[in-house]
Amino acid sequence: MKDHLRTALRDLMLIPGLSGHEGRVRRYIKSALSDLSIATTTDRLGNLIATLAGTPGAPSVMLFAHMDQLGLMVRKIEADGLVRVERVGGVPERALAAQEVLLCVGEGRDISGVIANKSHHATQPDEKYRVLPYPEIFVDTGYRSAAEVLAAGVDVGTPVVYAPSFVELAADRVAGTSIDDRAACAVMLEVARALKGNGAGPTVHLVFSVLEEFNLRGAVTAAQVLQPDIAIQLDLILATDTPDMATRGDVRLGGGPAMSLFSFHGRGTLNGVIPHPALVGLFESAARDANLPLQRSVHIGALTDLSYVQLVGQGVASIDLGFPMRYSHSANESCDLNDLVGLTQLCLAGLKRMDANLSLDRDDYP
Numbered sequence: 395m396k397d398h399l400r401t402a403l404r405d406l407m408l409i410p411g412l413s414g415h416e417g418r419v420r421r422y423i424k425s426a427l428s429d430l431s432i433a434t435t436t437d438r439l440g441n442l443i444a445t446l447a448g449t450p451g452a453p454s455v456m457l458f459a460h461m462d463q464l465g466l467m468v469r470k471i472e473a474d475g476l477v478r479v480e481r482v483g484g485v486p487e488r489a490l491a492a493q494e495v496l497l498c499v500g501e502g503r504d505i506s507g508v509i510a511n512k513s514h515h516a517t518q519p520d521e522k523y524r525v526l527p528y529p530e531i532f533v534d535t536g537y538r539s540a541a542e543v544l545a546a547g548v549d550v551g552t553p554v555v556y557a558p559s560f561v562e563l564a565a566d567r568v569a570g571t572s573i574d575d576r577a578a579c580a581v582m583l584e585v586a587r588a589l590k591g592n593g594a595g596p597t598v599h600l601v602f603s604v605l606e607e608f609n610l611r612g613a614v615t616a617a618q619v620l621q622p623d624i625a626i627q628l629d630l631i632l633a634t635d636t637p638d639m640a641t642r643g644d645v646r647l648g649g650g651p652a653m654s655l656f657s658f659h660g661r662g663t664l665n666g667v668i669p670h671p672a673l674v675g676l677f678e679s680a681a682r683d684a685n686l687p688l689q690r691s692v693h694i695g696a697l698t699d700l701s702y703v704q705l706v707g708q709g710v711a712s713i714d715l716g717f718p719m720r721y722s723h724s725a726n727e728s729c730d731l732n733d734l735v736g737l738t739q740l741c742l743a744g745l746k747r748m749d750a751n752l753s754l755d756r757d758d759y760p
């Protein structure tokens with residue numbers, strides 16, 4: 395399982411797929427599912443959906459992860475060929491200086507570029523510790539005029555992402571681009587492999603969703619159509635085992651999968667997820683019985699599109715599960731493959747318990 399996860403994760407991290415431009419990622423996943431003889435459909439937003447039918451009477455489950463990644467988009471091409479960009483999603487400007495990027499013109503035709511970083515020898519003392527806001531940055535592709543840039547296929551609206559990378563670190567840890575949320579896409583493929591042809595357990599809709607980094611609502615469209623009883627989003631859980639994060643929690647990389655007990659985003663969205671108590675209890679006992687560690691996370695400052703999915707229909711019983719990850723939204727995020735194995739096992743153990751006896755009635759819980 396770990397080898398499958400490593401291969402799929404590497405492949406997926408190396409495929410560019412800015413929000414709204416997930417086509418290449420979707421084609422990879424679609425073909426991986428097709429190799430497992432699992433049929434898929436794609437809705438008009440681009441969500442890829444596969445339904446594995448289960449026992450009638452059991453609740454239906456939407457298990458989802460997002461295919462898209464954050465990045466930039468070409469805003470203006472200067473006469474000298476330097477490219478100005480707009481931000482798509484929560485790109486940390488602190489992490490942009492001197493990064494290599496990829497301007498996604500088309501498969502096999504993508505253009506490499508670098509984000510300029512003012513020559514050190516000309517940097518004034520007051521500039522030394524200043525982060526450049528994104529409107530001031532520019533991308534250098536090597537082309538010397540706007541005409542050359544346009545001729546290469548780059549135009550206003552061209553997606554730009556961190557140059558895709560996959561780095562193997564020691565002890566089954568990896569680093570690179572878009573571990574958020576390709577690691578969960580890889581986990582979902584493993585879940586699909588294990589569930590296919592099973593027939594027992596709940597009906598599981600696997601949704602590989604779009605637009606999460608852009609507007610947090612891509613998966614809502616799938617939920618409206620599927621009307622699941624239960625929704626489980628797989629995404630990163632912030633690891634807090636580095637000195638800069640130490641006071642925020644006890645989530646360790648390599649410490650196993652994690653569940654979020656509370657997420658909230660106060661910067662304008664006023665949304666988050668407080669999971670359904672049935673699912674908290676279910677995954678706690680599933681982890682205990684399967685001898686899996688299960689870490690707990692509470693934090694403010696981030697959320698997933700589960701926040702919106704939970705509001706669909708009569709309300710969807712929801713929970714965020716995930717893998718610990720460091721350095722979120724930088725070009726070198728990091729995770730531990732053993733946590734992905736654990737997350738796969740946790741999903742399978744939890745799904746097995748979702749039978750007709752599982753009550754989602756709030757009055758059955760404190």
Ligand SMILES: [Zn+2]
Pocket residue numbers: 460574575606629630
């Ligand atoms: Zn994510």
